[in-house]
Amino acid sequence: MSRPWRVAVVGGGIAGLAAAVRLRDRAPAGTEITVYEQSGALGGKLRTGELAGQPVEFGAESFLMRDPAGGESAAVTLIRRLGLAERIVHPTVGQAALAVDGGLRPVPGGTLVGVPGDLERVATVARPAADADRDGGRPLLGPDEDVAVGTLVRARLGDEVVDRLVDPMLGGVYAGRADDLSLVTTMPALARAARVEHTLTGAVRAAQAAAPRAPGAPVFGTLAGGLSTLVEAAATASGATVRLHAAVRELTPTAEGWRLTVGPTRAPELVEADAVVLALPARPAARLLAPVTSEVATTIGGLDYASVALVTLALPDPELPALSGFLVPVTEGLLIKASTFFTIKWGHLARPDGIALVRASVGRYGDETSLHLADPDLVATVHRELSGVLGVALPAPLASHVQRWGGALPQYAPGHGDRVAAARTALRVAHPTLVLAGAGLDGVGIPVCVRSGETAAGEIIEALGGSGS
Structure with a gap:
């Protein structure tokens, strides 16, 4: 391609901005990056x-x-x-509490998103089942198995551990229920350990040991001045043209790449791009994908x-x-x-x-x-x-x-990861210059979204003929 690359990033949340920064850093000099954001501000859920x-x-x-x-x-x-x-x-x-029985009790230590590695440490908040977590002589999960978090924990430790510990901690992150959320997607480290360990407490301890943390090392951070400073800095560093109030309504494959229909129906703007990063929530992404690949759109839109x-x-x-x-x-x-x-x-x-x-x-x-x-x-x-x-x-x-x-x-329902992987594979085969990113696919949390956007940028660079390194 003799002229500079033209890459459209649809969605101005942190995943889209991370993709734009990675493109600026690793795509050829002169690459034209445009970020399209339907709302009037960048940052998505960072505000x-x-x-x-x-x-x-x-x-x-x-x-x-x-x-x-x-x-x-x-x-x-x-x-x-x-x-x-x-x-x-x-x-x-750093100490948080649980509101139980009309009062506050400290969140017990030694848990992984509420799942205990030591049953005695959680006894002040929740009583495990009488025959809790017996070794059945085989791993908790099969090699490719995924289950709801609540299904596994209830079976091993009883209802009270789920209702008083795991459910509120998962609910604080996802606003969902442990009985509905995928173990593999929401707690991947525990899922990996559960494919080896015979007890849930053992799997928790193994997952914690696999990612050791120095004593006293902080778990969380934020930015003085607010997380919007991250948004602003990323937008600047990307060197991208930022289009606010710019809804992308249609996405059409062309001989050289993609045509984006931007703006209101009565006065649409047609924009050409060599590649597109869709960093949108699942449903709006599915609407754009539907005319391109109905199979992928159906999978993504089901979230x-x-x-x-x-x-x-x-x-x-x-x-x-x-x-x-x-x-x-x-x-x-x-x-x-x-x-x-x-x-x-x-x-x-x-x-x-x-x-x-x-x-x-x-x-x-x-x-x-x-x-x-x-x-x-x-x-x-x-x-x-x-x-x-x-x-x-x-x-x-x-x-x-x-x-x-x-x-x-x-x-994220059980099996989410496999469904997303299959959709991405199908899209990569049919349309390698159209790549998906964002929390709807890869998980919540700023680091996950950043990594999702950066990975999408790398795939775009590779598809257009660069190294992506």
């Missing part, structure tokens, strides 16, 4: 706002520092590449999502425990599924005037009627439930903010 004069996250609040193998996570590597490493800060309070709302309160001098926050099992019957004490968890946000920022997450997959409440009613309900869990009458908020994320969190 830093302001409440009571202070920055606060209205979306994702942090990233994992290490990858599953124990190395630096893709998010940290990207942050270093963007020159933001000096902005990384860590929680000053369901949960909607959530994040309610943030600015409270004057509240009585808060020295915790990062708490998680709420469904069995407690509360609207809130999780809460973060921002100004306690993140010391760099502490205020000398005593104003505390507290955020609560509302909305669970399959039970999202609470999200129909108007903002003032949602704020009032969250305030009342927070007071009840803490056992104190919290002061009236000085300010509040409700951020609604419709269809925000993918729900």
Whole structure:
């Protein structure tokens, strides 16, 4: 190809931006990169706002520092590449609690997303079944088997461990239920260990040992100034042309690549590209794929999502425990599924005037009627439930903010990984210059999304004739 490459990145979330940065770094000089974002802002679920004069996250609040193998996570590597490493800060309070039996109990140590490696350590919160986790003489999972997390844990440890520990911890991340979520996708390290180990506690310990962490090493980080600084820096470093309010409505293969139909029906713009990264949620990606490959579109479009709302309160001098926050099992019957004490968890946000920022997450997959409440009613309900869990009458908020994320969190049913792999293989064979990326395919969390976008960029470079190295 004698002229510069033209690559379209559809979707301006962190996966799309990571793809754009990787393309800029590794594609030939002069490559033209354009990011198309339907909304009026980049970043997707990374959005830093302001409440009571202070920055606060209205979306994702942090990233994992290490990858599953124990190395630096893709998010940290990207942050270093963007020159933001000096902005990384860590929680000053790491202990979280579970709201059970009308009070708060510390989350037991030694668990992997709530699945215990030592049954005695979780006894204060949940009682394992009487005959829990006996060695059956064979691995827990077959070589290619995937099951729902809840199915495995209930069978090995009983209902209470799932309902009081695993379900609220998975729910805090996915807004879904342990009985519906794929073990392989949501807890891949545990799934790998379960193909070897004969007990669940043994699999947890093996998974933890496979990714050792230095004592005292921070698990999570965020950026001083907010995660929107990551979004801004990535957009700048990519050198991409950013098109906001630019909905891509159609994707058509051509002799030289792709034609994108952009903008409103009454005045469409036709854009030519040599390759396309689709970094979109599953359903809009499927709509664009349908005329190209109905098989892949059907597979991708079958993924369901949960909607959530994040309610943030600015409270004057509240009585808060020295915790990062708490998680709420469904069995407690509360609207809130999780809460973060921002100004306690993140010391760099502490205020000398005593104003505390507290955020609560509302909305669970399959039970999202609470999200129909108007903002003032949602704020009032969250305030009342927070007071009840803490056992104190919290002061009236000085300010509040409700951020609604419709269809925000993918729900990965068992077999998700195999379905995605098959869809990608079919797409690679038929259309190697069209590549998929994003949380809907590869998992939630900033590092996973960054890696997904970078991998997609590498595939594009290879398909267009570069090394991708």
